[in-house]
Amino acid sequence: MINFKTLSKIALTGILAASLTASYAQQASSDSARLKIYRATPARINDVIHTKLDVRFDYKKRYMYGKEWATFKPHFYPTDSLRLDAKGMDIKNISVVKNGKNVPLKYKYDDSLSLNIQLDKVYHNNESYVIYIDYTSKPNELKVKGSAAINDAKGLYFINPDGTEKDKPIQIWTQGETEGSSAWFPTIDRPEQKTTDEISMTVQSKYVTLSNGKLVSQKKNADGTRTDTWKMDLPHSTYLFMMAVGDFKIYRDHWRNKEVNYYMEPKYAPYAKDIFGLTPEMIEFYSKLTGVDYPWNKYSQIVVRDYVSGAMENTTATLHGEFENQTKRQLLDSYYDFGMSTIAHELFHQWFGDYVTCESWSNLTVNESFANFSEVLWAEHKYGQDVADDQNHQDMAQYLGDPAAADKDLVRFYYVDKEDVFDDVTYQKGGRILNMLRNYLGKDAFYKGLNIYLKTNAFKNGEAQQLRLALEQASGRDLNWFFNQWYYGAGHPVFDISYKWDDASKTETVYVKQKQDGQIFSIPLAVDIYAGGKKERHKVWVNGKEDTLTFQVASKPDLVNFDGDKIILCKKTDNKPLDEFAFQYFNAPLYMDRFEAIEAAQSKETEAAGQKVILAALKDKYYGLRLKTVRALKMNNQAVHDAALPILTALAKSDANTLVRAAALTALGKLKDPAYMNIYKDAIGSQSYAVQGAALTAINGIDSLQALTLAKGFEKDNLGALTQAMITVFATNGSSEAWPFVYDKFTAGDVNTKFGMIRNFGAMTGKVKSPEFAQQGINEIKALGIKYKKFGGVGPFIINMLNNIKDDRAKMNDAASAKVADDAAKEVKDAK
Known part of the structure; x- marks a missing residue:
């Protein structure tokens, strides 16, 4: 699963992302007594062997009528009872099937959550x-609660069932993880349970269905409905069960002799191949990498509306949120973006999570850390080392930026709620730990270990200790030291590194301090020394709170590159002079080598070495580093301005990467110089929404009336960055004429869209001439604040915005709207 928190960190503005981190910290500390409770894996008394369901839907009531035949057997000890999870249901009959007849059984339904039979x-x-x-x-x-990871937990979702929401399709879909499946069928809702299944769905004949496994029959009924039966012959966990119903078009693809299908809304069906077309290549890559061919009979992907998380790896049938709905023009700005990395992430779960499933939520790392790591593996294979290292660094930065993460073990037997485990430690930290393991063992041994782990535990459950044993079997190396500190311990090294050269003894000394609280790490790493036109690699261990490393070198080094593979999960203060960082940029090979040099140069752009790095980085071979450098340019410094302007102008005109071109246009636009108007006008004709949006914003800074005219011309064809730019233009103008467009875009958007638009939407709400429109905006902002107030920083942000709107409306003598804004701020403040 790509969880809601991960989605927010990558796809949302910093508003919600920062508050999500805060909410995790609050959540983790909200119940210290519960944090002391050991979360044992529940005893297995009965096992689910097969689950057969026959269901139909009542759209008006939002009910599902179900009949279930479930086969069980005692796990080991004899038993005369059965406990099932069943959340909020009406139970009409429970019987044991004897010789084809139903014999009623006695049962108790505890708190409408658990059936004791x-x-x-x-x-x-x-x-x-x-x-x-x-x-x-x-x-x-x-009555259930979601979490910061999965923001709802009712299992079965009716989307626009009455058809009253404009431009939103009617859909039904399910979400099982963590224990939502038991909201739509009674079961033992635990990851260690594995069962085959057969699901029959009776639906209106106009709709398409999707479930796990194979569609084995379709039967037309006399009342205009159709019954589709899906069968899953291989066992999988109950949280991986899924259903989806709606108006979907199916794009049929294949891998080897297996179906690979993409289920899309009709509007986005023409782009199915553009969005998901790399899936067969991914399946082939992961099959060869693991040594286990894709183990299921088919692979389908479906995109739904109003999904409660990011995406979900249901066995053979991954469900994606609507962020995957993109046109060809949107995809021009995508590259290896969140959408593509999510496709890779969820597919890898078909091995790590579905084929072998975590034995308990405490061991979620063997599902999610692998899926996170797979994003780097695919990037490395398809797009190259720079892209993979960029992905790795983004995830490392996300983990290191989470103040609550350093105190949590990766394998976690103590938590307030199982949902808490879906966090930056399980995903981002866990993925980086696997990357370190691969580097330490070598790729061949690492992948052999994964193969042993998968084959040993096929269609069963696994945990971190089984992973350790498999990797030890493959490599012949003891890994207890590694697992004890990285899997069963918390935190990461915080290195402070300094250097000393002694010319008399020709000795380079590296002083390494670990400054973190908590455990001191044992770390194997590489130190690369560049001297005399050569690089010499030294493999060393850092073991203590303070380590002194000495190296004999023929001449004073041009660079000492600590952690030459740039692989260690750590915070690092590297006390090198700028000249060495400049040498590192031009001579060390990796993305992070250049990234670190750019970081060092950005604070010293006026120095010759710093300027040299910055100007070179504007032309870096990797677009991500060009983009980073453009965005960080300090054009208010005359020396930087004069040196960078020709390069920046060239990037704005013709960089092959649309995001770099858009960033260059944005940087030029901040100068508000009419001399560049022709560049902006040329960029307005681009097919890239990012380029168009940056150009429109730049024009708005010079000639707001011309920008307003251009923005109106885009009202029929705009998405993403162009939409954001249009709203900025309309907000600047305050025109009531443009309000319906802005309001429709805001109300139709998902949570990412709304938080992306919120600042400009709030600004326009404060300035729009019509009080009626202003009050519409106030009510939408209030609703957003109430809904997401559980993420700590959202409430104060929304309240502050509403207070600013109140002041703006008061200045316009719109007392009625000012009062509505004031009341709205109070409602958000008082909301529970």
């Missing part, structure tokens, strides 16, 4: 039995 006799583990349950699922009446 008295069986008809004592069963032994060489006996199976079939339980029949007639029930109604009522997800919209279910």
Whole structure:
């Protein structure tokens, strides 16, 4: 799963992203007593062997009527009882099936959460039995809470069931992780349970269905409905069960002799191949890398509306949020973006998470850390080392930037709620740990270890200790030291590195301090010394709170490159002079070598060495570093301005990467110099929304009336950055004429769109001439604030915005709207 927090960190503005981190910190500290409770894996008394469901839907009531035949057997000890998770249901009948007949059983329904069933006799583990349950699922009446990771937990979702929401399709879909499946069918809702299944869905004949496994039959019914039956012959965990129903177009692809299908809204169906077309190549790559061919009978991907997280790796049928809906023009600005990395992430789960599943949520790392790591693996394979290292660094920075993360173990047996484990430690830190393991063991041994782990635990459950044993078997190396500090311990090294050259003894000394609180790490790493036109690599261990490393060198080094592979998960203060960082940029090979040099140069752009690095980085071979450098340019410094302007102008005119070109246009636009108007006008004709948006914003800074005219011309074709730029123009102008466009864009957007637009939407709400429109905006902002107030920083941000709107409306003598804004701010403040 790509969880809601990860999605927000990458796709949202800093408003919600920062508050999500804060909410995790609050959540983790909110119940210290519960943090002391050991989260044992629940005892396995009965096992689910097969699950057969027959369901139909009531759109008006938002109910699902279900009949279930589930086959169980005692796990080991004899038992005469069965406990099932069943959340918020109406239970009409529970029976044991005997000789084709249903024999009613006695049961208790505890708090509408758990069914405790008295069986008809004592069963032994060489006996199976079939339980029949007639029930109604009522997800919209279910009183459950989501989390920062998964923002809802009702399992079954009716999207626009009455068809009253404009431009939104009618859909049904499910979300099982962590324990949402038991909101739509009674089961033992634990990851260690694995079962085959058969699901029959009766739906309106105009709709398409999707579920796990193979579509084995479609039966037309006399009442205009159709019953589709999907069958899953291989066992998988109950949280990976899925259903989807709606008006979807299917693009049919394949890998080897297996179906690979993409289910899209009709509007986006023409772009299915553009969005998901690399999937067969990914399947081939992951199959060869793991040595285990894709283990299921098909692979489908479906994009739905109003999804409660990022994406979900249901077995054979991954479900994506609507951020994957993109046109060809949007894809021009995508590169290896969140959408593509998510496709890779969820696919890798079909091995790590579905084929072998975490034994408990405490060991979620064997699912999610691998899926996160797979994003780097695919980037490395398809796009090259710079892209992979960029992805790795982004995830490392996300983890290091989370103040709550350093105190959490990767394998976590103590937590307030199971949802807490879906965080920067499990995802971002875990992925980086696997990257370090691969580097330490070498790729061949590492991948052999993964193969052993997968084959040993196929269609079963795994945990970190089994991963350790598999990697030890493959490599012949003891890894207890590694797992003890990285999997069963918390935190990371905080290095302070300094250097001393002794010309008399020809000795380079490197002083390494670990300044973190908590454990001191043992770290194997490379130190590369560049001297006399050559590079010499030294493999060393850093073991103590303070280590002194000495190297004999024929002449004074031009560069000592600590952690030459740039692989260690750490914070690092590297006390090198700027000249050495400049040497590092031009001579060391990796993305992070150049990144570190650019970081050092950015604070010293006026120095010759700093300027040399910055000017070179504007032309770096990798677009990500060009983009970083353009965005950090300090054009208010005359020396930098004069040296960088010709390069910046060239980038704005013709850089092959649309994001770099857009950033260069933005940087030029900040100068507000009419001399560049022709460049902006030329860029307005680009097919890239990012380039168009940057050009429109630049024009607005020079001639707002011309920008307003241009913005109106884009009202029929705009998305992403262009839409944002248009709203900036309309907000500057305050025109009531443009309000319906802005309001429709805001209200139709998902959470990412809304938080991306919120500042400009709030500014326009404060300035728009019509009080009616102003009050519409106020109410939308209030609703957003109330809904996402649980993320700590959102409430204060929204309240401050509403207070600013109140002041703006008061200055316009619009007392009625000022009062509405004041009341709205109070409502957000008082919301629970």
